[in-house]
Amino acid sequence: MRPSGRKTDQMRKISFERAFSKHAEGSCLVKFGDTHVLCTASVEEKPPAWLRNTGKGWVTAEYGMLPRSTGERMRREAASGKQGGRTQEIQRLIGRSLRAVVNLEAMGERQITVDCDVIQADGGTRTAAITGGWIALHDCLKWMESRGMVKVEKVLKDHVAAISCGIFANQPVIDLDYLEDSSAETDANFVMTGSGGIVEIQGTAEGAPFSEEELLTLMGLAKNGIAELVALQKQAIG
Amino acid sequence: MRPSGRKTDQMRKISFERAFSKHAEGSCLVKFGDTHVLCTASVEEKPPAWLRNTGKGWVTAEYGMLPRSTGERMRREAASGKQGGRTQEIQRLIGRSLRAVVNLEAMGERQITVDCDVIQADGGTRTAAITGGWIALHDCLKWMESRGMVKVEKVLKDHVAAISCGIFANQPVIDLDYLEDSSAETDANFVMTGSGGIVEIQGTAEGAPFSEEELLTLMGLAKNGIAELVALQKQAIG
Amino acid sequence: MRPSGRKTDQMRKISFERAFSKHAEGSCLVKFGDTHVLCTASVEEKPPAWLRNTGKGWVTAEYGMLPRSTGERMRREAASGKQGGRTQEIQRLIGRSLRAVVNLEAMGERQITVDCDVIQADGGTRTAAITGGWIALHDCLKWMESRGMVKVEKVLKDHVAAISCGIFANQPVIDLDYLEDSSAETDANFVMTGSGGIVEIQGTAEGAPFSEEELLTLMGLAKNGIAELVALQKQAIG
Amino acid sequence: MRPSGRKTDQMRKISFERAFSKHAEGSCLVKFGDTHVLCTASVEEKPPAWLRNTGKGWVTAEYGMLPRSTGERMRREAASGKQGGRTQEIQRLIGRSLRAVVNLEAMGERQITVDCDVIQADGGTRTAAITGGWIALHDCLKWMESRGMVKVEKVLKDHVAAISCGIFANQPVIDLDYLEDSSAETDANFVMTGSGGIVEIQGTAEGAPFSEEELLTLMGLAKNGIAELVALQKQAIG
Amino acid sequence: MRPSGRKTDQMRKISFERAFSKHAEGSCLVKFGDTHVLCTASVEEKPPAWLRNTGKGWVTAEYGMLPRSTGERMRREAASGKQGGRTQEIQRLIGRSLRAVVNLEAMGERQITVDCDVIQADGGTRTAAITGGWIALHDCLKWMESRGMVKVEKVLKDHVAAISCGIFANQPVIDLDYLEDSSAETDANFVMTGSGGIVEIQGTAEGAPFSEEELLTLMGLAKNGIAELVALQKQAIG
């Protein structure tokens, strides 16, 4: 029995609120149940220094949590003077995941920064950030297309979305919330494209090691969940 | 003529959305037009080190802006490794303003941190933060009261709210939005209590110095505006 | 009764020692009683990056306290690795105050940095810094004039000086020393020009909120005090 | 054809030089071909603050690269003032991997820090660090056992080792060196125990997404390689 | 010929202004010609953590330069966020030099911090800091003696003073000013006690290496100079 009463293969209620921000070229407030992440995409007319004169652009991501997005207040990273290891790990993952579906040559020498700020956390913030970040990125590219800067279809090769699966109370389950996440034996995050390719997989045994069979079961759950997320993305931008 | 079409003594549409955050003891999403600030109040059962064994508590504030809360993306302070001078100035102001209406002895040896995070900025973020921060603080104290920790009426002596006034296009106006703020000749922030006492006044000549008469005119505008804000606070918590 | 025996409208003994530093283009050791601040003005032949090719110059300020300028030794900010919020707030105020009387276009693309270092502190360091900083700035511009770089009268539009006033033991008093400052109910800093315009006003209720009438009383004291400071500045540079 | 002439399922020459360091309680210079990592395990008689009075111990890891361990000199992290995202990601991975085979209760309230410093890098530094780090940890526990502090067999539940696999030139290959790593389409790191359980799996598509079949092929290679690494570990400590 | 017209064995005009600071337990403005250093000694009733419960005290030093103490404005170390290598090297030297004449056991568990802040620099700031720092330390101990905390004669074993010597224009000279220092071939700093013992010697070839004979010549100059400095210290505290 899951604490939320969900079935093992049932994700939380997913929603995307596009154009949440008045200023950003693309933005989306994504909700996976009580996990709420604001994703904004900002375009700059110059790429990072190491890409100058290559004709290529770049997509990068930053991640942050509001201090009281969590059950106990966390110290503000700006106050402690640095981004922690977890923050850096997650923002690198988001950036890699989004770049996996972008044709950087077709972007031209520009940089798009996707900021993913967790307004409220209840497990799965990184998967929500990737999934909602794709919407923000898409809308930013649309904004650019409307100004003749790019062709969206040339830059954005596919959808990308992410979900966590894990073994909770001896059951493989999808889209773990915080309660499940903090006592799961195994936790794996899957990032996949709209056409079903794997972009990233990160599985960690929190307690006992897991087997190949368990990994395959989790992957099966993830494939279905991500297909559903991609369908919701399509509906959102449709 | 104000760019927004407002009258000189007309504030933007003000709203408070209480309990915006599932985790915080008190929280409020405050909107002054397109300026949106999420205020959360978090209580900790120990005061800062320098208050130990004094029987007194403390209220402090932190302030941050999401990187794309502004027209152009700002660098994330956590990434640059420190909070800028403006951030520190504002969070010190918010903390002082809230403490002005709190009886620290009646709080007991605890600390309440009010985090004010700007989701979207359009001028007046510090005044919105103070005004909404009061709601979050109030709700946090209510939460504490329901657990027998404090009596709200003993801790919270009064309301506090804030508004900016300035001279724009030679006219004294209230509640400047970003367009007005960036070209105002004079800009003053007023923080006042429910009973009309002045807690803080900060007036700055952006261009030519201003006169005592101009200051008094701005103060007149502010008094009316703050009275209205306090009425809205009362309605919100009523 | 004031601890120092001064009358309520009596400032401390004020003095300016020009050319205190052998190296700086302009310098002044300013004393407001036991508060001693060394102000040096340094000119650089390039403006900050964001002013390049605008034809405009810039005046900025930095503020610091020697570790034992105070009654108890303070931690050295260079050792703690950052400037605190109070330091940043004060140096921003000094910079704004000086720029209020400078014609930045007439400076040409240069930057003048006014360093205000507190050698000994006894209350009112920021007001001494602004008042003495103006002398250092003036002398720096004179040095530049003697090399044909600027015309002082075109760059420096007016005098600027500052004083604190507050309510101490229920009496409005001017130029608070440390003893008064640490127990004043209300504390306000005024920055005004030679012609009496207000550049900046910052009033804070340390205990109970204050009224508009109190503010006007303090402003009356400040106007007289600043007029006297400007007269002393004129005498010093005469 | 692999640049090194190795077969697709052939790891580089692996060696462990135990007791490399005169000071550390356990140490090992591990070589995976030209990748050389010095692993030292240091025991402290107090656990991290958050474990005090729980009876549990902790194993943590730190990772660093000498500035010229790489083809081009990298900036020293101590000089740049912080550990980069990649460093933090790797040291968190090493720590999790080692903890997966440690009974923290049986350690008592102590902390063991495993430092993994890359003397020379040629791809696969994190997998070498985990594999050699296990030897250093084992030897540290032996040192503790000889002083009556712990029983090794109660603390160390199993072996743990790691290897990278990837798709290079359309071929699944094991133990990528730098040349292969920098042009591989897909790169996956596997961390497994002596009994074949999966502790961690991290797969990333560098270019095109990969399929489940490809992942399974890589996992097959990894299982054989890790079995061989565990055999070498046994031989080394035998 | 020395640029200042001094003889090769002639130091600059030396002066000590005791009790320069109203707050510090001991203080001294020391001048070696145009090099002016403010030294303050501050006592704290607790030693550094690593000396707790040993019965011993500690003397430490910090060093700083005002931004415009030099010919060109230097960046403020508090603003750049760290103390440079030269600063740290000098403050470690001052601390070691002063501790060489202090009986740490006789101090009791206290710490004295000697802050040496360069108000104006013209070469030889570290030697002036040590020489003037001794006066500040002495006066701090006198202050403590007057409160029954220590016996000065038990704590302060001897005088300590310092001077630089160097080879300038092929001539061995004493007490180099900035002009000489920046073109000297060899530069050596000597720290000696009142009884003529060597506490520290640091000789550096700026251009060609120097010989043992040259070193001995410089040491002869230094011995005479330091004897003179000690006589001046005695006169100052007499």
Added chain:
Amino acid sequence: MRPSGRKTDQMRKISFERAFSKHAEGSCLVKFGDTHVLCTASVEEKPPAWLRNTGKGWVTAEYGMLPRSTGERMRREAASGKQGGRTQEIQRLIGRSLRAVVNLEAMGERQITVDCDVIQADGGTRTAAITGGWIALHDCLKWMESRGMVKVEKVLKDHVAAISCGIFANQPVIDLDYLEDSSAETDANFVMTGSGGIVEIQGTAEGAPFSEEELLTLMGLAKNGIAELVALQKQAIG
């Protein structure tokens, strides 16, 4: 009696392992007994900013200790976020010492960075670093010569090597190991060239001040030791 059984004028076993690193242009693992330092020299085709367009090059050094190179684990400087005072002092000394034998004009506008990383420490790490750093620098210049970039004999004017001497148990001894170093009364480091010139001398009284005679005795020991080190350098590169 020395703890190691060495005679007073006997250095530890010295060895140089050239080309220790596969990547660096020059490298050397130098051992002074149990003190092991890896020195790598890296060349860059651009000098520091302040040497641009001067035709001159630069040689700089960085120094670090692996966390468990010492008897007790030290905190990693990359983790604490800055290089300590001792690290900076040593790397500045190494840089100055190497530059003393380099003709910077003959290098052309390039920079060579010599990284000295202590793998294992047992006293005398800085002297080993200078002595081994010279080998790495020499080999780097040879590498450059083989590519027609420089003539070694024009750039490298002489050998440079370093040794510590001190007074241990009332006896002047050479090449102190950690046990001796931590209880020596006096400790001096000498840096000399192949032709016997002094480049740097740093003598410190750890306990009682020392006399000129003692200094000369230590220098006598050092001269012989450095002559021997230079002979070993010649043999190593021969």
